[in-house]
Amino acid sequence: MLFTERLLADPPHIRAWLRQFLQDCDEAFFAETWSRLRDRLTADTRLKTDLLRRKGLAGALAAVSPSVTLDEATARISVDKLGEGRTATGDGGLLLTPTSLGWPHLMVLHRYGWQPVLHYPVGSSEPAAPPTVEQLALRMTALSHPVRMRMCRNLARSAYTTSELAQAHGMTAPEISRHLGVLKRAGLITTRRRGRYVLHQLDVTVVARLGSDFLEGILR
Template identity: 80%
Template sequence: MSVRIDIGGLRPEQVTAVPSALAELGMALHALSEPGHHFGLRDWAAGVTARLDPHLADRMCEADFLWRTTFSDLFLPCAGLPGDGTLPGRTLAGDLDLLDELSDEQFVDAALEFTCAQAYGSPGPGPLADAGLRRRALELAAARGPQQVRFSERLLADPPRIRAWLRQFLEDCDEVFFAQTWSRVGQGLAADARHKTELLRRKGLAEALGAVSPAVALDEAAARITVDKLGAGRTATADRGLLLVPTSLGWPHLMVLHRYGWRPVLHYPVRSPELAAPPSVEQLALRMTALSHPVRMRLCRSLARSACTTGELARGQGMTAPEISRHLAVLKKAGLLTTRRRGRYVLHQLDATAVARLGSDFLEGILR
């Protein structure tokens, strides 16, 4: 399976490498929502989470399906605007202004991508214009939880209100944590974009795409770019060009925007995080001891499947919260748990990467 981008008639000047503050903020929100996907960013995510006030954390949960399980195209609004000359803004404010330029139909379609209400790469009316698609979107949102239903209902009823809510939320994220992060990573992304631009100029598209990712290949004879992914899709540059957008926070994700009518975008990670250092013998002993207790093995089973609060674990195990807390403390000291705050709640989850490094038999056993 793969995503294919037909590039017949694509001119060299229509390929642009450029960073985007809004796209990077989207990846930051994803890394905060799914720290297990980004083990190289765990210290950063823990530091940001510790600084979040409960109100902002609750708002982050309210629409996290825009960046948690999918990466909404709303974070690359320049691709949805007419013509091939619209680039990401030089600042987050500039990108948010581009987001405001999307039509209500474009905004709603991209925001409801998580419902899979219509084929992503196909033309046709959206849920604002089609009552059947509206019903289907709400049905699919219901399968994902009450928060998604409430958000979808408000979005379909009053798109301008949700647009204003989202802009204010993103501006608040910028003030609380992202501006500092962008000041650290933005220059590196700009340097990578300049490097890709130089490769395009000196050595051509094939060389630049090879530097983007080994999963991206150019078939010049067929005038097609193929991105090796488990998902399938197809789009064309037509006369709109191609954008290469680097991300410092996105590894290991290689995103391909191939929405019908939008300019294709390759959103690629610029580097891999450093590999974790091997644990000491003392740390190994702590981990083996922690996993040897039958109660902690049962907790690992629960925490391997989803993040849980202490109260949820206590009810599930028929134990008191203090008893559960003592076992969690042992697992955490051994480096086998991740903990994050979600609004008023503290969620614990098994660090599957750390457990897998100990041995696949144990991991398979608790996931069986």
């Protein structure tokens, strides 16, 4: 009540005080954490935006969590963690918010008629150990080759098999495999098996951190 009375009595002064208070809190409590997580979250946001543009909402939601599905026929999004209740987006759409601090929990914030928010985890909450100078050199060398740079444009957007990359770049499968081996040894790509196929994808979090990792490495 006292704060409200002061705000009504002298709005400019209280607004200035509150703004300064929040800036001080940012510097004291959040700035270091944000500098550590910013690249990871920015990379994920760009990836989801690209998926939304190329594969539509279903593709973007599938990358958020296997718990989230889209029924395109009814334009209904389902989240299997919700025991009951439903909401409508109205004209506001759906807001996707990545977080590294809420891992591994998927949160759905909604109220009927309001814009729903899907708060989804990105990676682990534990910060990765900073790479050594040797690891940084290996990663930069791996990315310096023009063929591997072109491959990374594909691998940043989706997962590819070796044969799919060979067809896309007009090269043989053994040639592509050698380049993939260089990227994998540098820790720049991840692989997973789908049936009898092995899919490769760029680890956008690692690549996004290269600049800050380099600076941190040379200043250590």
